[in-house]
Amino acid sequence: MSELAVDAIDLTPLHTLLAAHAGQGRSALLPVLLTAQTHYGYLPPPVTAEIARALSVPLADIHGVIEFYALLYNAPVGRTVLRVCTDPACALRGGEAVLEAACRLAGAAEGETSADGAVTVERSPCLGHCNSGVSVNVSSEQPVRNKTYAHVAPDTVADLFAGHGRTTADFWSEDYVGGDLSIVTPLCGRGRRTRLVEYEAVGGMQALRKALTTLTPAQVIEAMHQSDLLGRGGAAFPTWAKWDGAAKAPGSPKYFVVNADESEPGTFKDRILLEGDPCRVLEGALIGAYAIGASRIYIYIRGEYPLAIERVDAALAELRAAGYLGDDILGSGYSVDAEIRSGAGAYICGEETALFESIEGKRGFPRVKPPFPTTHGLFGKPTVINNVETLAQAPYILIHGADAFHHLGTAESTGPKLLCVSGDVVRPGLYEIGFGATLRHLIENLAGGVLGGKLQALLVGGAAGAFATPAELDTPITFQGLRAAGLTLGSGAIMVFNDTRNLRDILRRLARFFAHESCGKCYPCQLGTQRQYEILTRVAQGNPLPGDVIRLQDVGWTMSDASLCGLGQTAAAAVFSAMQRWPELFENGNAS
Amino acid sequence: MSEVTLTIDGRPVTVAEGATILQAAGDLGIDIPTICYHDACTANALCRLCVVEVEKQRLLQPACVTQVRAEMVVQTRSARVERSRRTILEMLDSAVDLSDAPEIQTQMAEYGVDHSRFPDAERRAPAPIDDNPMYVRDYAKCVLCWRCVQVCAEDAQYTFALTLDGRGFDTQIGTFFEQPMSETTCVFCGQCVGVCPTGALKPRREWLLEQGKTPDEIMEMSRSERRQSRRVKR
Numbered sequence: 001m002s003e004l005a006v007d008a009i010d011l012t013p014l015h016t017l018l019a020a021h022a023g024q025g026r027s028a029l030l031p032v033l034l035t036a037q038t039h040y041g042y043l044p045p046p047v048t049a050e051i052a053r054a055l056s057v058p059l060a061d062i063h064g065v066i067e068f069y070a071l072l073y074n075a076p077v078g079r080t081v082l083r084v085c086t087d088p089a090c091a092l093r094g095g096e097a098v099l100e101a102a103c104r105l106a107g108a109a110e111g112e113t114s115a116d117g118a119v120t121v122e123r124s125p126c127l128g129h130c131n132s133g134v135s136v137n138v139s140s141e142q143p144v145r146n147k148t149y150a151h152v153a154p155d156t157v158a159d160l161f162a163g164h165g166r167t168t169a170d171f172w173s174e175d176y177v178g179g180d181l182s183i184v185t186p187l188c189g190r191g192r193r194t195r196l197v198e199y200e201a202v203g204g205m206q207a208l209r210k211a212l213t214t215l216t217p218a219q220v221i222e223a224m225h226q227s228d229l230l231g232r233g234g235a236a237f238p239t240w241a242k243w244d245g246a247a248k249a250p251g252s253p254k255y256f257v258v259n260a261d262e263s264e265p266g267t268f269k270d271r272i273l274l275e276g277d278p279c280r281v282l283e284g285a286l287i288g289a290y291a292i293g294a295s296r297i298y299i300y301i302r303g304e305y306p307l308a309i310e311r312v313d314a315a316l317a318e319l320r321a322a323g324y325l326g327d328d329i330l331g332s333g334y335s336v337d338a339e340i341r342s343g344a345g346a347y348i349c350g351e352e353t354a355l356f357e358s359i360e361g362k363r364g365f366p367r368v369k370p371p372f373p374t375t376h377g378l379f380g381k382p383t384v385i386n387n388v389e390t391l392a393q394a395p396y397i398l399i400h401g402a403d404a405f406h407h408l409g410t411a412e413s414t415g416p417k418l419l420c421v422s423g424d425v426v427r428p429g430l431y432e433i434g435f436g437a438t439l440r441h442l443i444e445n446l447a448g449g450v451l452g453g454k455l456q457a458l459l460v461g462g463a464a465g466a467f468a469t470p471a472e473l474d475t476p477i478t479f480q481g482l483r484a485a486g487l488t489l490g491s492g493a494i495m496v497f498n499d500t501r502n503l504r505d506i507l508r509r510l511a512r513f514f515a516h517e518s519c520g521k522c523y524p525c526q527l528g529t530q531r532q533y534e535i536l537t538r539v540a541q542g543n544p545l546p547g548d549v550i551r552l553q554d555v556g557w558t559m560s561d562a563s564l565c566g567l568g569q570t571a572a573a574a575v576f577s578a579m580q581r582w583p584e585l586f587e588n589g590n591a592s
Numbered sequence: 593m594s595e596v597t598l599t600i601d602g603r604p605v606t607v608a609e610g611a612t613i614l615q616a617a618g619d620l621g622i623d624i625p626t627i628c629y630h631d632a633c634t635a636n637a638l639c640r641l642c643v644v645e646v647e648k649q650r651l652l653q654p655a656c657v658t659q660v661r662a663e664m665v666v667q668t669r670s671a672r673v674e675r676s677r678r679t680i681l682e683m684l685d686s687a688v689d690l691s692d693a694p695e696i697q698t699q700m701a702e703y704g705v706d707h708s709r710f711p712d713a714e715r716r717a718p719a720p721i722d723d724n725p726m727y728v729r730d731y732a733k734c735v736l737c738w739r740c741v742q743v744c745a746e747d748a749q750y751t752f753a754l755t756l757d758g759r760g761f762d763t764q765i766g767t768f769f770e771q772p773m774s775e776t777t778c779v780f781c782g783q784c785v786g787v788c789p790t791g792a793l794k795p796r797r798e799w800l801l802e803q804g805k806t807p808d809e810i811m812e813m814s815r816s817e818r819r820q821s822r823r824v825k826r
Contacts, residue, residue, distance in 0.1 A: 520763035528683060
């Protein structure tokens with residue numbers, strides 16, 4: 001231990017922090033590590049050991065937890081850390097050039113720290129600002145604050161070193177919000193948070209009032225059942241079935257979890273909802289919590305969304321002060337409180353059981369299912385976990401009824417849907433449409449058409465999605481219509497590529513994303529994402545080896561068929577769709 | 593306890609409710625290969641070598657944790673199963689030194705593994721860690737079955753000396769800030785060495801003999817290490 005002792009580490013701030021989390025045990029681990037790091041810059045052994053003692057976590061475990069999360073450091077890093085997004089949407093806008101400029105200014109190679117210890121520059125996975133890239137997440141100042149900037153260019157990256165960049169809080173135009181409908185987004189994209197009184201002024205919180213004062217939990221669930229609302233996070237599971245399962249499951253307490261770990265490349269809808277109109281999402285969560293009899297709500301927001309965290313926190317304070325949250329809500333006798341949990345840099349924590357593990361203070365490994373969350377969820381208790389956009393739909397359903405909700409979509413894909421359009425279009429942004437509109441309507445009418453050339457390809461559903469060709473533009477945007485075309489709606493991300501773009505490079509970036517974000521638990525994904533990345537790197541360089549197509553297929557099918565969770569099961573989806581549509585991409589020597 | 597009848601590879605079998613497909617197949621004498629599975633450890637279903645095809649299920653199912661259901665129809669050697677098993681073994685072979693893993697060698701032969709299937713593949717090849725008198729950790733041979741971490745924790749010893757470092761392909765078994773084993777909570781019970789399927793964990797004496805040291809040289813090494821450790825303590 002002696003060689004690990006670091007002189008002159010003042011543990012006073014840590015003791016204050018630990019006192020604030022006394023009695024919470026291991027579940028407080030991530031919040032404590034994240035806050036401790038803001039004081040110490042990283043997590044040195046004496047600090048880590050002290051946290052381990054206070055929270056009764058084995059030393060080795062705590063080390064493993066720090067190692068798992070990209071935003072936690074167990075070795076010194078620069079006083080300022082820049083994380084530059086180079087995933088597809090930002091890459092189209094010059095992500096690599098921004099990364100190079102940042103490295104040059106810092107005098108440090110990618111992933112390293114400048115000699116004076118001032119700056120570390122890292123390559124980052126998607127930061128959820130695909131509509132307004134290049135996006136850079138920066139940690140700086142003491143205690144360290146983390147901010148995510150938009151519209152960064154090589155010649156403006158220097159501003160970030162001094163904390164002068166533009167965030168979505170600075171300019172209303174950073175997030176364009178449009179579309180055919182304005183059911184869940186009327187108060188979004190205004191460059192500021194909608195306050196509770198403003199939300200109430202347009203009928204907000206009436207659905208919660210109605211539920212608590214006139215409906216039984218079973219009636220709330222029945223209303224959701226009638227609406228046929230399907231989850232908007234990517235899996236399209238019937239929302240009411242989760243609520244019903246957890247409501248009927250024996251055991252207490254019960255938990256309600258808001259999955260705001262939005263990290264699918266190309267996706268930024270949940271960020272815009274939480275930054276613009278958090279009360280709507282929280283109202284949906286409160287309705288759900290009431291329906292299942294939950295005693296606590298957890299809102300798990302990815303760590304790279306500091307603005308969303310700040311604004312949800314402010315909204316919770318308003319809701320608490322107004323009597324919508326806490327004891328005996330609106331005199332109904334129902335009590336529930338809510339807590340925000342910040343992620344720490346791990347896409348896999350968007351997988352529901354990995355997210356539970358993360359709240360419990362562990363590495364974000366997905367669990368074997370069954371058992372399912374409705375019976376064995378957070379802390380082993382009955383739990384519902386829903387995506388942000390899903391919950392934002394609930395107030396409308398309770399107030400306007402299932403019929404009105406059905407009319408907004410098609411018979412099988414009901415209600416409105418948010419679509420994140422990024423890449424080569426005139427107006428990248430968030431579009432709210434009714435299910436049933438076509439991809440062509442979205443791209444040509446709403447987003448203003450393709451920019452910089454003719455349409456070459458669409459990536460529908462994010463990194464875990466599939467490519468479409470211009471010939472598929474008339475496909476209706478419904479769960480069923482897309483499935484019939486061999487596509488998937490996924491999280492609602494639609495990335496547009498004009499005919500000057502190199503799809504091999506896009507495929508390589510998608511493969512790198514999965515290799516970086518694989519948790520490493522199951523062999524097909526741990527090994528397969530790495531091998532897939534290596535092969536697609538060869539393909540992108542124009543020198544695939546004989547047999548690489550078959551190799552990609554064997555690796556891809558093994559990941560799809562045998563992986564433990566959705567990450568591995570979808571890690572080859574985009575590759576397969578590209579192989580089907582453009583087999584020539586995988587042949588020798590044609591890389592542009 | 594009630595019983596359940598299912599069909600595996602066309603043969604009916606009746607087992608107790610709650611049994612796994614792996615156990616039911618065992619009753620029929622059908623061998624389903626596993627790597628991470630160990631009778632004494634909690635099954636984590638992570639190597640996925642035991643996947644089987646279950647009728648009406650979209651994905652392959654891990655036999656080690658999937659419980660039997662009445663009238664289930666299971667294929668243990670379908671084309672999809674064979675492709676997944678062979679590819680998992682080929683990918684593992686391309687990443688890790690399996691020369692000391694006799695069971696996996698047998699499996700690779702059975703599934704017709706091509707040892708040069710993934711040319712130019714990155715390997716995990718860290719140097720062996722020889723930091724204590726009892727055992728050596730050669731993680732170039734580690735398949736990340738997690739058994740050592742599990743027996744060091746709640747599955748047996750409650751010592752909690754080991755953890756997983758890194759993520760994804762770059763995962764490796766480690767200790768608190770990579771401390772040498774003698775400075776961790778390790779009590780040298782040897783259970784991790786006992787459950788290691790690949791020779792990544794090995795008694796130090798055995799390892800030194802393999803390195804070509806003679807018994808006399810090993811004895812002399814131990815003596816001088818003990819002398820040194822006494823000096824440090826004083």
